[in-house]
Amino acid sequence: MSAVPRTPRRVAAADDGDELRFCSTCAFSSACLDNGYDKAKLHELHILVEHTGPYREGEHIFREGEPFGAIAAVRAGTVKTYVTDRDGRETVLGFFLPGELIGLNAISQDRYPCNAVALDGVALCRFSFPMIATLATRVPGIQQQLFRLLSEDIGKASLLSGDYSAEERLTAFLVTLSRRYAARGFSATRFNLTMSRTDIANYLRLAAETVSRVLRRLQDSGVIAVERRELTLTDPARLEDLARHVLRA
Amino acid sequence: MSAVPRTPRRVAAADDGDELRFCSTCAFSSACLDNGYDKAKLHELHILVEHTGPYREGEHIFREGEPFGAIAAVRAGTVKTYVTDRDGRETVLGFFLPGELIGLNAISQDRYPCNAVALDGVALCRFSFPMIATLATRVPGIQQQLFRLLSEDIGKASLLSGDYSAEERLTAFLVTLSRRYAARGFSATRFNLTMSRTDIANYLRLAAETVSRVLRRLQDSGVIAVERRELTLTDPARLEDLARHVLRA
DNA sequence: AGCGCCCCTTGACACTGATCAAGTGGAACG
DNA sequence: CGTTCCACTTGATCAGTGTCAAGGGGCGCT
Numbered sequence: 001m002s003a004v005p006r007t008p009r010r011v012a013a014a015d016d017g018d019e020l021r022f023c024s025t026c027a028f029s030s031a032c033l034d035n036g037y038d039k040a041k042l043h044e045l046h047i048l049v050e051h052t053g054p055y056r057e058g059e060h061i062f063r064e065g066e067p068f069g070a071i072a073a074v075r076a077g078t079v080k081t082y083v084t085d086r087d088g089r090e091t092v093l094g095f096f097l098p099g100e101l102i103g104l105n106a107i108s109q110d111r112y113p114c115n116a117v118a119l120d121g122v123a124l125c126r127f128s129f130p131m132i133a134t135l136a137t138r139v140p141g142i143q144q145q146l147f148r149l150l151s152e153d154i155g156k157a158s159l160l161s162g163d164y165s166a167e168e169r170l171t172a173f174l175v176t177l178s179r180r181y182a183a184r185g186f187s188a189t190r191f192n193l194t195m196s197r198t199d200i201a202n203y204l205r206l207a208a209e210t211v212s213r214v215l216r217r218l219q220d221s222g223v224i225a226v227e228r229r230e231l232t233l234t235d236p237a238r239l240e241d242l243a244r245h246v247l248r249a
Numbered sequence: 250m251s252a253v254p255r256t257p258r259r260v261a262a263a264d265d266g267d268e269l270r271f272c273s274t275c276a277f278s279s280a281c282l283d284n285g286y287d288k289a290k291l292h293e294l295h296i297l298v299e300h301t302g303p304y305r306e307g308e309h310i311f312r313e314g315e316p317f318g319a320i321a322a323v324r325a326g327t328v329k330t331y332v333t334d335r336d337g338r339e340t341v342l343g344f345f346l347p348g349e350l351i352g353l354n355a356i357s358q359d360r361y362p363c364n365a366v367a368l369d370g371v372a373l374c375r376f377s378f379p380m381i382a383t384l385a386t387r388v389p390g391i392q393q394q395l396f397r398l399l400s401e402d403i404g405k406a407s408l409l410s411g412d413y414s415a416e417e418r419l420t421a422f423l424v425t426l427s428r429r430y431a432a433r434g435f436s437a438t439r440f441n442l443t444m445s446r447t448d449i450a451n452y453l454r455l456a457a458e459t460v461s462r463v464l465r466r467l468q469d470s471g472v473i474a475v476e477r478r479e480l481t482l483t484d485p486a487r488l489e490d491l492a493r494h495v496l497r498a
Numbered sequence: 499a500g501c502g503c504c505c506c507t508t509g510a511c512a513c514t515g516a517t518c519a520a521g522t523g524g525a526a527c528g
Numbered sequence: 529c530g531t532t533c534c535a536c537t538t539g540a541t542c543a544g545t546g547t548c549a550a551g552g553g554g555c556g557c558t
Binding site: 083085091104105106107108133134136137138140143144146147148149150151152153154156160161162163205206245248 | 332340357383385386387392396397398399400402403405409
């Protein structure tokens, strides 16, 4: 299916400055750094990181049921995770932006419980889970980071779980995207929706038509400007206010 | 508020059979046992377990915002976790039966992100988290168990997150309760709903009236028999079938 | 026993959002 | 340059569920 060579290459373990920058999106580097920049530990960490990609739009990173071996940090692009029910209806579990981790929900079953697909050009850092777990027994900073990341994800369901209105869900979704982009140094007020309206709908448990209508209403009231997939938050404060119930700000 | 003496007492570290049975509901004992029943390790584990309780109905175990120090396994009774929004509306995050762990979602923030309250007489095993994390660096079985438990909880949101009908949600809820009771050796077809209709509603994101109506409909069609809070699954197979979309069986 | 409280049930109605259906517009392609 | 396809938009209708209102019944309290 893919003609692009996607040979995983082991990253050289040299811990020069360049190598560190290169891995800055990987969640664990910071754990090491927080821990006092121990060269030996950084060395151990980096040799078990594998940079993979690029995956092209529509290309799958893993599929439901495949044996679990690694978690991965997104370096570039957007990843969508989803499951499909018998009737072919898709439930989107999440979108993962640069710096975020996929595969954490696979640990408990040793199999991926969902599919992961690239929504645009995607590059990853793969971490062999058995190896990083072993390393975590020797480097408490890594273990803590893993515990924290896992625990964070437990609480993430709030956007979906509440009985919120379509407008609350969608505004909260946009605010969340904005914050996540901002946290990675991208613009908080102007970014691309890398996912289709249908994807958003399947994520927020709405109909695609409803997503479309709410976006229009938000645009008409001057809160956002949306041109195809390009989004501008023209009144971020008001947007946050509309989402306040969901975000419990 | 409470007149009942609830002095936490450190459990004696003697790893005699009695002590082990006493702790059989604690999730970590099994991790140790799986790991080859190493007496020294069991010793280490047990001295950091604190048995607390009894908590009486309505008594809080922890409250939102309190500093996080420990996770806890339910030994007896039912615990409800919830948050309250500005308008006073309650969102129930989960019910925890004997053998299940509360507090896992507090790890990432070092504070409890929700309230936990006893729905009936509750007894707990408290595990100091810093201590168990330290122990985990030396006992891989413990670390794996922790990772697995955390990862499991990430996927647990499915019941709430899907856009399912009231009937699907409620039947799935009942099936889940049944399975959880069965897993702990209780009857799978006859048990008490320790939570109020309102609690169930706030958990499933339904109105209490809807819960009431669906229960009645299920009873009228012969799937369950419900008398106040006593529930009998008269046709478990059909109940599971009604819940099949949610449970993805 | 009797009272009152609270949980639960039942009914009537309104409203949000899904569904069905049709139409628009951009992008890729021949 | 026209065709086709697909994502998206817009409109009309309808069903499921929330809301409001009233009533029932167990349980603890005095």
